[in-house]
Each structure stands twice: as structure tokens, then as C-alpha cells.
Amino acid sequence: MKKITIILALIIVSALFAGIVSADPDYREVAQGNAAFVYEDIKVPTDSSSLIQYSDGQNPQTKNIISGKEGKFQLTKEVVNGMYGVYYYDGTPGANTYIYIWYPEISLKAELTTGKDGISTAGDSIDGKSINKNTNVTFKIGSPKVAPALGNASAQLIFTTPAGGKTNEFGGYNFNNTTLTSVETVIPNSTAPGKDAEAGTWTVQAQYKTPPFNDYAEKSNAVTFNVQSTSLILTAAKDSVVRSNPFVVTIQGDSLAYYLIYLDGASESDINPTLQPLQDGWQYNDYDYVGGAIFKTDASGKRNVQYNTIAETEDKTYTIKVVAMKQEDDEWIPDFAEYDTTKVKVEKGAVTISATGDGSYFIGAEIKLTGTNTDSSDVYLFITGPNLATNGLALKTVGGTNEPAKDNTQPVSVKTDNTWEYKWNTENCGLDTGAYTIYATSILTNGKSSEKDTAKTGETAAKLSDAEYATVSVNLKTPFIFAAPSGTVIAKGDKVYIRGTAEGDPSKLQLYIFGPNKFVYDSITVEDDGSYEKKIDIGSDWASNQYYVVIEHPMYNNKIDVQVDDPQDPTELFIYNVDGYSIQSSFIVAGPGKLQGANAADALTKMIDSPNIDDKYTKLTFTVSEPWIKLVNPGDKAVGMKFTLSGTTNLAVDDQILVDVTSSSFSAVDKTQSSPTSGVSRTTKVVAGEGGDNTWSVEIDTTNWNLDEYTIKVSGIEVDISTSTTFNVVEKLPDTPTPTATGATAVPTGTTATATATPATPGFGAFVALAGLGAVALLVLRRN
Structure with a gap:
């Protein structure tokens, strides 16, 4: 049985092999120099067994070899392997022994x-x-x-x-x-x-x-x-558009064909959308139709057509119609049998306006106005308020020519993102304090009027209702200045701080100090929040007396109007007349003929009160006196006690005071024993007292101190002044001692002048009275 199976298998294999060998496909004969193609069975002029392609036609290093038999070759895609070009069929390059092999591209x-x-x-x-x-x-x-x-x-x-x-x-x-x-x-x-x-x-x-x-x-x-399903289509990119913006419709029709496009039903008397000039495909305008022109489509039958709108374009729905053109008697005419329409609604835009801050501003400040405008490319600003022109004034010219709103030739440009911004500097706005309303309009209007009017440019200023607009309210107020000294009685060699607030965003303030044979002229920098601080060092050469301080605010024009002859070494103060050349008033502050103290300060404030300048001032006084420190004797203390040393002084708040407590005697101690701690040295700061004098204090601990007499010395660190006293540390207190006050200088309290500070005080007569009060204080000081 196995032998039969084997025999049958051999018979089948032999039959298949015989079939392949006996197959004789139809080979196409390719003559020398002709072309053959992939997928073909070919026969070359000789009985060659190979087709050889060389890399450069001569180099024996081959690039591709195709095997065959008796000049016959099957050019499969795998055999050719993408190597196209010349192949030699006798094995070597020769002038008459080659063919071409290509791919059958289509x-x-x-x-x-x-x-x-x-x-x-x-x-x-x-x-x-x-x-x-x-x-x-x-x-x-x-x-x-x-x-x-x-x-x-x-x-x-x-x-x-x-x-x-x-x-x-x-x-x-x-x-x-x-x-x-x-x-x-x-x-x-x-x-x-x-x-x-x-x-x-x-x-x-x-x-x-x-x-x-x-x-x-x-x-x-x-x-x-x-x-396409139909032969002519007109579509709009948008169903609606805010005026001042373009819109595009697209014709889709026959390729390279001519079409009439126009605004169907539009009136020539209206302000309609207009065609963008010289756009692609435009042939010529057809003035028989509103917004009409002939356009030619591209190869795909398409053409985009742009219409533009302006701020005055009528806000309504427009019907755009396209009609095919046909030739009749060598003339192109509309074929109204083939048309299409689309609708685009042109809408009004909107205008907004806002002002930074809380709506209340000091005259002289910059007010930033911002907003949006989707209705036009410009914003016109005008302002209304107490006793201004009925219809308002052009905001950009307020304080200049005071032009009416209808003559505003300087609109604010709207950015590409529809926002706008304007910084209004009120420094020279020419307006008084009060409540005002600022209008932002999309077109030039006759202010807030309900009637049109002719502007100076010859154009017509529209009535307010014809424009898109928005309003914002602003309240203008007068800047003020306030000042106060860090103390009313200042010790020689110490310092005083002038602190306060100056509103209205001034670039600087001017400081004047008048005293006996003393004049200080300096500027003060103001912080962004309106606060300021000026440190004044009171030299030891300053006379004990009353000093008068005036601080000048530049106000609306941000200019200090009181002038000096020499800023480095001033001897004269003066102000100009309105003409800016002639001097209205002046007085001497240094040298022969000078005004002194309260009289000079009074003359300065009267000068600033002149109606020819807008500056304001505030005033204050302080008294310079000899430095002193008082120390309250603590009395005897039992060893181990804790107590407070304290006193008063006219040194400035935050001044440093050194307190030394030392043993009055000296005793030797065996070198093998440790010396017990006796005495202390501490620093402390001066603090404001409840009355007219400042205070100081320090805590003392006598634990492990020797029984002895101790000296207390209190000294100023920044100012050369000291005082001292003694007390005893005993084993046990027999009774409670009565404290006594000691001091280097006894100065009665309650005799110094208090500071005054007002936003605006006409005149400086109070300084003269204060000068008399200061003289009394000096007499008291001298008697003591």
C-alpha cells in the first residue's frame, strides 16, 4: 500500500514538472535599442542568458543582472527590482547590444x-x-x-x-x-x-x-x-456684519464665465455697501445697478466678491443678486433666467467708555479713558458740564481753543481688536472743580444736540441719535496739601521730620524754612500714593528760637510758580506776572534788606495767594531749644530688686539714649574668686510722651550686685547731652525712698508752639502772633 502511494506521488510531481518545462509563453521580440516593460515576457536579438545593467554604462561592476534562457526573459517586478534604464544582452557594453527596460507608467x-x-x-x-x-x-x-x-x-x-x-x-x-x-x-x-x-x-x-x-x-x-447640484450659487460668508467692517459673497458658477453682481432693491440715495476696488476677477462697474459690477470666475467657476461698509452705512438687510451674462449680437447682457441671491444684514456696532480709578480725580492728574468701538474706526470725545457750551466741548481741545464738539478734528483711532485708549491730562484743562460727563461717539456729532450742524471742516456733524455712543462721569476736585512735624520742640543737633500728604500727583513740593538769620530752600519728593517725608537736620549752630515752615504745592500746571534768583544760594523770592516776563512781587530772604522769620513767611504765603498763580501751600512751626535729658532718681534699692529707670527729654522720638549704671567704689577680689556682676549698660529709644515732653525708660535687675553706691549716667547718642545721679544697693530697705528728678537742664514744659497745618490758608498773619509767643518762650528759657 505504501509503495502505491509513493508511485502516485512521483507521477504527479513528474507531470507538474513536465507542464512547466513544456510551457512556451508568447514572448514579444524587442529589437536592439527598443524598450521593454515590467510584467512583459520578451525575446532579445541573441540567445543571451542574461541582461546586465552597469552603473555608468562601462564599469564592469554591475548594478543589476536579469537571468534568462536563449534570449528569453520574464520581466517581473521582483526581477527588475526598480532598476530601470539600459540593459546589455551580450554581457558587455556595446553600441548595438542593448535594450531599455521601463515601468509602464500612466x-x-x-x-x-x-x-x-x-x-x-x-x-x-x-x-x-x-x-x-x-x-x-x-x-x-x-x-x-x-x-x-x-x-x-x-x-x-x-x-x-x-x-x-x-x-x-x-x-x-x-x-x-x-x-x-x-x-x-x-x-x-x-x-x-x-x-x-x-x-x-x-x-x-x-x-x-x-x-x-x-x-x-x-x-x-x-x-x-x-x-454641484445647480449651475449658479451665491453664498455669503456671514449672515450679518457690524458696519465699518467688510463682508464677502462667493459666486459659484461656470468656469471662466462672466456674471453681474449688485445690491438688489437698494436705493442710490442711501449710504450702501460699496465694492472693494480692483479685486480679483473684477472686469468693470455696471452703474445701471446699485453696487453693480461684472466679475469673471476662475477655472473652478468660483469668485469671491468683497463689499465694504462704513460707519454711516444704513443698518438694514441687503439682498445681493448674481445674474449670468450671455452674448447677444456681439454684446454681453444679463440673462435674468439664471440667477441666485443671498442676504446680509448690516448692523450698528456699539461704543463703550470707562475711566480708570473711582471716578474722582484731582485737577492736574492724568485720566486714562478706554473702551471699545465695533461701529467705526474712530472715536470722537467731547465733554459736558457746568457752564460749558450747551452741546459740549471737544475733549482734546479743552483748555486750548475751547472748540465745540462738532469741530473736533482729532478723533482717537480704534485698534484692530476694536479697542481704543486716550490719556487725558487735566493739568491745563481749564476746568473748575465739579461733575462732568464725557461722551464717546462713533462718528462726528454736533455734541449732544438733536440737530445736525456744519463743522468747520465743511462736513456735517450728525445729531447724537445718529451715532453709537457711551458716556462716563468724572468728578474733578482741587488737590490739597497737608504737613506736620515729627515734634514741635526740637533739640539742637537733632533732626525733625516733615511728613504729610500732597494730592494731585505733583512731581515735587517746595520747602521753605525761615528763622533768625536762617533760610532753608529745598525740594520734597512725593510718593505715588501722595505721601511724603522730609528729614531736616537741626545743626548745633541753629539758634534757640521759633522757625516757620511753608510747603508749596505746584497744583494744576505742576510748576512751582515762586521763583528764586539762585537755586544754589537764593537771596530773593519772586513771581512773574501773567505775561511771564515782568515781576509781580518779590522780597529778600538773605542779605541786606531781608525779611526775617514770621514776616518772611507771611510775605511768602501772600505771594502764593496771588490770583496769577495756581499754587497752594501749607504752613507749620517748630521751636529749636537746647537739648536736655531728665532722670528720675530711683532711690535706694535692696539687692536683687528689679525696677525701671525713666525720664523725659526733648530729644526726638526714636533717638537712641545710652544708660550706664556703674559701681561708685572699687575693691580688689582674690584672683581665685569670680567677680560678681555689678552695674549694666543699656540703650533705649525715645518715645512720644503724653504731654509736651518725650520719654525714655529701661529695666534694671540688681540680682548678684554688690552692696555699693551706684552712678546712673544717661547720655544722648546722636546729640551731645547727658545727666547723672546716684543710688545705693543695700541689703535691706528700711523704708520707701521718695524719688526726685534731676536733669542737666530744667526746661518748663507747655511753653512750645503747636504745629498748624491747613490745606489752604489765605495769608500768614498767624505767624506774626506765633513769633511773639516764641519770644515769650525764649524769655522763660533764659530765666530758667
Whole structure:
């Protein structure tokens, strides 16, 4: 049984082998120098067993070898392996022993039929585009190698319908067999999809009909196009648009065709959208129709048309109509049988305005106005308020020519993101304090009037209701200045701080100090929050007396109007008249003829009170006296007690005071014993007292102190002044001691002048009275 099975198997194998050997395929003979193709079986002029391709035609290093038998070769894709070009069939390079091997490429073009004799012109491809059902298309099949070599090759076009079906038919013509006559064969049967063609996306490819390429060669590139359901469509990119912005409508019709587009039903008396000049496809304007012009579509039958609007464009719905053009008696005329329409609504935009801050501003400050405007490319600003022009004043010219709102020639430009910004500097606005309203309008208006008027430019300023607008309220107020000294009685060699607030954002303040044979002229820097602080060092050479301080605020013009002859060494103060040249008033502050103390301060404040300048001032006084420190004697203390040393002083708050407590006696201690701690040295700060004198204090701990007499010395660290006293540390207190006060200088309290500070005080007569009070204080000081 096994032998029978083996015999049968050998018979089957032998039969198969015999079949292969006996097979004799039809080999195409390829003459010397001609072309062969992948997928073909060929016969070369000799009985060669190999086809050899050399890398450069001469180098014996081969690039590809194809094996055969008796000059016959099967050119499979795997054998050729992508190596195309010259092959030698006698094994060595020779002038008459070669053929070409190529791949059977095929390509396809689909173009609009626009050229002579119904043939398309180059470049008008429909690939990726849309065509109408009546758009003629020409197909071109590219066969760069096969058609010239074979002479009888043919191809077919295979169309894929929008539904996914396959067909050779398109536009009523069957493209199932086209003879390829050259490198690029133009199929003469130009055709349109036809009215019954399925609307949607079509794809077409070319395929060889000639064996063996029909079964093995790849199809051509795919050309995809869209067939529209109707022949003429007009669409709008937007259903509505805010005026001052453009809108675009799109014509989709026949390729390279002419169409009339216009605003259907629009009146020439209205302010209508207008065509963007010289846009692509524009041929000429047709003035028989409002907003009308002739446009030519591109190869795909499409053309975008842009209309522009302005701030004055009528806000309503516009109907845009497109009509096909036809030739009649050598003239192009509208064919109203073929048209389409679309609608676009032009809407009013909106304007907004806001002011930074809380709405209340000091005159002289900068007010930042911001907002949006979707209605136009400019914003016009005007202001209304107490006793201003009835319809308002142009904001940019307030304080200048005081032009009415209708004559505003300086609008604020709107940015591309529809925002706008304007910084209004009220320094020279020419307005008094009060409540005002600022208007922002989309077009030039006659202020807030309900009537139109002619502007100085000759244009018509619209009534307010014809514009888009918004308002914001601002309250302008007068800046003020306040000041106070860190102390009213200042010790020689110490310092005093002048602190206060100056509103209105001044760049600087001016400081004046008047005293006996003393004049200080300096500037003060103001912080962003309006606060300021000025440190004044009271030298030990300052006389004990009363000093008068005036601080000047530059106010609206941000300019110190009181002038000096020499800022480095001033001797005279003065102010100019309105003309800016002649001097209105002046007085001497140093040298012969000078005014002193309260009289000089009074003259300065009267000068600042002049109606010719806008500056304001505040005033204050302080008294300079000899430094002193008082110390309250603590009395005897039992060893181990804790107590507080304290006293008063006229040194400034935060001044440092050194307190030394030392043993009054000296005793030797054995070197083997530790010396017990006795005495202490501490620093402390001066603090403000409840009365007119400042205070100081320090805590003392007598634990482990020796029984002894101790000296207390209290000294100023920044000011050269001290006082001292003694007390005892005893084992036990017999009774409670009565504290006594000691001091280097006894100065009665309650005799110094208090500081005054007012936002604006006309005149400085109080300084004269304060001068008399200061003289009394000095007499008391001298008697003590």
C-alpha cells in the first residue's frame, strides 16, 4: 500500500514538472535599442542568458543582472527590482547590444475645456475643485514610455460616483477604450457631467487596456472633483456684519464665465455697501445697478466678491443678486433666467467708555479713558458740564481753543481688536472743580444736540441719535496739601521730620524754612500714593528760637510758580506776572534788606495767594531749644530688686539714649574668686510722651550686685547731652525712698508752639502772633 502511494506521488510531481518545462509563453521580440516593460515576457536579438545593467554604462561592476534562457526573459517586478534604464544582452557594453527596460507608467489630467477646438488649456485643472453640470471637461492620459514603444496601446477611464459605484461612462460618453497615440493623449470627446449627473464628489483614474499591463500595472493618479447640484450659487460668508467692517459673497458658477453682481432693491440715495476696488476677477462697474459690477470666475467657476461698509452705512438687510451674462449680437447682457441671491444684514456696532480709578480725580492728574468701538474706526470725545457750551466741548481741545464738539478734528483711532485708549491730562484743562460727563461717539456729532450742524471742516456733524455712543462721569476736585512735624520742640543737633500728604500727583513740593538769620530752600519728593517725608537736620549752630515752615504745592500746571534768583544760594523770592516776563512781587530772604522769620513767611504765603498763580501751600512751626535729658532718681534699692529707670527729654522720638549704671567704689577680689556682676549698660529709644515732653525708660535687675553706691549716667547718642545721679544697693530697705528728678537742664514744659497745618490758608498773619509767643518762650528759657 505504501509503495502505491509513493508511485502516485512521483507521477504527479513528474507531470507538474513536465507542464512547466513544456510551457512556451508568447514572448514579444524587442529589437536592439527598443524598450521593454515590467510584467512583459520578451525575446532579445541573441540567445543571451542574461541582461546586465552597469552603473555608468562601462564599469564592469554591475548594478543589476536579469537571468534568462536563449534570449528569453520574464520581466517581473521582483526581477527588475526598480532598476530601470539600459540593459546589455551580450554581457558587455556595446553600441548595438542593448535594450531599455521601463515601468509602464500612466497618468491622468482632467481640465476645463476652454481652448481652441474644444481642447483645454494648460493649468485649468479641476482636481480638488467644483464644476457645474454644464461645465465641459477634457481628459488627458499620459503614457511617456508605453505609447511610443508599442504603438497600439490603449487605456480606459474608471469613474467612481458619489455613491461609490464604478463606471466608464461620464457625461453621456463611454471612456472604456482610448488608443494612446503619444506621450500625452488628449481624448477628443470633451464632455460635461450633464443635468442628470449625480451631484457630489467624483473620482477618476486611467488604466491600461493593453495586456499584460491591464492586469498588473498600477492605475494612474486619482483626480477628484465635485459636481454641484445647480449651475449658479451665491453664498455669503456671514449672515450679518457690524458696519465699518467688510463682508464677502462667493459666486459659484461656470468656469471662466462672466456674471453681474449688485445690491438688489437698494436705493442710490442711501449710504450702501460699496465694492472693494480692483479685486480679483473684477472686469468693470455696471452703474445701471446699485453696487453693480461684472466679475469673471476662475477655472473652478468660483469668485469671491468683497463689499465694504462704513460707519454711516444704513443698518438694514441687503439682498445681493448674481445674474449670468450671455452674448447677444456681439454684446454681453444679463440673462435674468439664471440667477441666485443671498442676504446680509448690516448692523450698528456699539461704543463703550470707562475711566480708570473711582471716578474722582484731582485737577492736574492724568485720566486714562478706554473702551471699545465695533461701529467705526474712530472715536470722537467731547465733554459736558457746568457752564460749558450747551452741546459740549471737544475733549482734546479743552483748555486750548475751547472748540465745540462738532469741530473736533482729532478723533482717537480704534485698534484692530476694536479697542481704543486716550490719556487725558487735566493739568491745563481749564476746568473748575465739579461733575462732568464725557461722551464717546462713533462718528462726528454736533455734541449732544438733536440737530445736525456744519463743522468747520465743511462736513456735517450728525445729531447724537445718529451715532453709537457711551458716556462716563468724572468728578474733578482741587488737590490739597497737608504737613506736620515729627515734634514741635526740637533739640539742637537733632533732626525733625516733615511728613504729610500732597494730592494731585505733583512731581515735587517746595520747602521753605525761615528763622533768625536762617533760610532753608529745598525740594520734597512725593510718593505715588501722595505721601511724603522730609528729614531736616537741626545743626548745633541753629539758634534757640521759633522757625516757620511753608510747603508749596505746584497744583494744576505742576510748576512751582515762586521763583528764586539762585537755586544754589537764593537771596530773593519772586513771581512773574501773567505775561511771564515782568515781576509781580518779590522780597529778600538773605542779605541786606531781608525779611526775617514770621514776616518772611507771611510775605511768602501772600505771594502764593496771588490770583496769577495756581499754587497752594501749607504752613507749620517748630521751636529749636537746647537739648536736655531728665532722670528720675530711683532711690535706694535692696539687692536683687528689679525696677525701671525713666525720664523725659526733648530729644526726638526714636533717638537712641545710652544708660550706664556703674559701681561708685572699687575693691580688689582674690584672683581665685569670680567677680560678681555689678552695674549694666543699656540703650533705649525715645518715645512720644503724653504731654509736651518725650520719654525714655529701661529695666534694671540688681540680682548678684554688690552692696555699693551706684552712678546712673544717661547720655544722648546722636546729640551731645547727658545727666547723672546716684543710688545705693543695700541689703535691706528700711523704708520707701521718695524719688526726685534731676536733669542737666530744667526746661518748663507747655511753653512750645503747636504745629498748624491747613490745606489752604489765605495769608500768614498767624505767624506774626506765633513769633511773639516764641519770644515769650525764649524769655522763660533764659530765666530758667
